Amino acid sequence: MRFPFDKATPILDRLNENGFEAYVVGGAVRDYLLGRPIHDIDITTSAHPDEVVTLFQRTIPVGLQHGTVAVLLNGRSFEVTTFRSENGYDDFRHPNQVTFETSLDKDLMRRDFTINALAMDRTGKVIDLFGGQDDMKLKHLRTVGIAEERITEDPLRMMRGIRFVSELGFSLGEDEREAFSKKSVLLKKISVERIDQEMNKLLAGATVSDALRLLFNTGCSRALPLLDKTVAREELFSVRFDLLKSEGERWAAFLRTLGMTDISTFSSAWKWPVSRKKSVGLLLKYEGNYKLLNWDKFSVYSSGPELAHSVERLEAALGKTSVEGLERKERLIDRLWQDCPIRSRSELPVSGHNLIRWSGKEPGPWLSAAIEQLEKEVVTGKVPNEQEGIKRWFMAWQEKQKNQF
Numbered sequence: 001m002r003f004p005f006d007k008a009t010p011i012l013d014r015l016n017e018n019g020f021e022a023y024v025v026g027g028a029v030r031d032y033l034l035g036r037p038i039h040d041i042d043i044t045t046s047a048h049p050d051e052v053v054t055l056f057q058r059t060i061p062v063g064l065q066h067g068t069v070a071v072l073l074n075g076r077s078f079e080v081t082t083f084r085s086e087n088g089y090d091d092f093r094h095p096n097q098v099t100f101e102t103s104l105d106k107d108l109m110r111r112d113f114t115i116n117a118l119a120m121d122r123t124g125k126v127i128d129l130f131g132g133q134d135d136m137k138l139k140h141l142r143t144v145g146i147a148e149e150r151i152t153e154d155p156l157r158m159m160r161g162i163r164f165v166s167e168l169g170f171s172l173g174e175d176e177r178e179a180f181s182k183k184s185v186l187l188k189k190i191s192v193e194r195i196d197q198e199m200n201k202l203l204a205g206a207t208v209s210d211a212l213r214l215l216f217n218t219g220c221s222r223a224l225p226l227l228d229k230t231v232a233r234e235e236l237f238s239v240r241f242d243l244l245k246s247e248g249e250r251w252a253a254f255l256r257t258l259g260m261t262d263i264s265t266f267s268s269a270w271k272w273p274v275s276r277k278k279s280v281g282l283l284l285k286y287e288g289n290y291k292l293l294n295w296d297k298f299s300v301y302s303s304g305p306e307l308a309h310s311v312e313r314l315e316a317a318l319g320k321t322s323v324e325g326l327e328r329k330e331r332l333i334d335r336l337w338q339d340c341p342i343r344s345r346s347e348l349p350v351s352g353h354n355l356i357r358w359s360g361k362e363p364g365p366w367l368s369a370a371i372e373q374l375e376k377e378v379v380t381g382k383v384p385n386e387q388e389g390i391k392r393w394f395m396a397w398q399e400k401q402k403n404q405f
């Protein structure tokens with residue numbers, strides 16, 4: 001097999017030329033062999049961190065105590081880690097005690113799943129000590145060694161495992177499943193940020209339903225913030241996550257089916273970024289609200305076409321509309337948006353100043369009411385989007401509002 005990680009070639013060559021072993025390892029090899037896109041390329045080597053630092057021009061000591069140096073090359077960063085074994089993890093996935101090793105075998109032995117314990121040398125040869133490639137063929141997710149030990153070392157591995165089930169469509173081995181059920185409570189030790197990261201990836205996977213079943217049936221869900229008392233109903237497992245395109249849509253579907261719609265409480269317990277809290281909150285506000293979903297030009301204009309599409313995808317994922325229904329709604333939203341005479345308030349040919357001048361009044365609550373109404377009249381085509389027509393409409397509107405403002 002040709003060595004496929006061209007960008008990392010100079011790093012492996014430099015290490016090899018200086019008498020060190022070096023391999024690409026972990027997720028990059030797994031994803032390459034599965035024909036999936038490759039994100040980060042991690043390298044494992046017999047060189048010690050101080051040796052790595054002297055061999056390369058630009059390095060950052062990202063985790064020297066764990067043997068990791070980031071090597072910067074052609075605008076990219078590669079994590080180069082010395083062969084190591086581990087004795088227990090802290091709650092942030094970093095091992096709290098590591099021992100540098102001289103053989104690749106020991107380094108592969110410390111890894112979580114057989115499909116992640118694969119290394120590739122500079123000639124493209126795959127080193128596979130635990131049957132990772134066979135497991136790939138069988139679509140099995142198995143731990144390296146005894147499942148219970150591996151997850152007790154680092155309970156986050158349970159979430160990682162369930163996430164891999166979702167992303168790769170693999171099935172979890174029986175021993176692993178039993179170990180997850182037995183040790184699920186240990187997930188409470190993991191920081192919520194790491195849990196959230198895994199859950200976010202899980203919800204974006206190819207077989208989300210299988211993964212969610214596993215999460216709930218093994219009891220792992222009960223160790224997660226606010227999900228301790230939640231029992232998943234069949235409804236959750238039949239959500240069409242494949243129809244959803246954004247993180248916000250996926251979380252909204254998850255929470256809606258669990259009946260958890262108090263976004264403030266959930267987002268603070270899960271330490272969500274404000275942007276996600278906002279988008280999920282907005283989606284849940286629209287979802288199921290017939291008046292808002294009965295799209296007309298002004299509602300599409302007010303929500304914006306992206307949100308309108310998101311809401312419709314969510315409806316379809318929750319089984320409230322069919323896929324054909326979704327397609328029809330999407331075409332309708334696009335057509336309504338195309339037909340909107342303006343796309344935002346700034347496209348109106350008049351501003352508040354014009355209205356103040358025409359009215360001869362001081363600014364006050366009447367002004368925002370007038371602009372809001374004007375927007376509606378223009379968007380729905382009742383008033384033409386030009387100054388003269390707007391002025392005529394405004395004078396008449398003012399007359400009608402006399403008693404109100």
Ligand SMILES: Nc1ccn([C@@H]2O[C@H](COP(=O)(O)OP(=O)(O)OP(=O)(O)O)[C@@H](O)[C@H]2O)c(=O)n1
Binds near residue numbers: 026116160
């Ligand atoms: N709790 C963990 C985390 C990581 N690893 C090992 O470290 C490698 C790199 O970990 P990471 O970059 O976090 O994940 P990837 O497996 O690369 O997967 P992804 O990039 O999809 O997160 C993994 O492949 C695995 O061999 C492990 O054994 N136990």
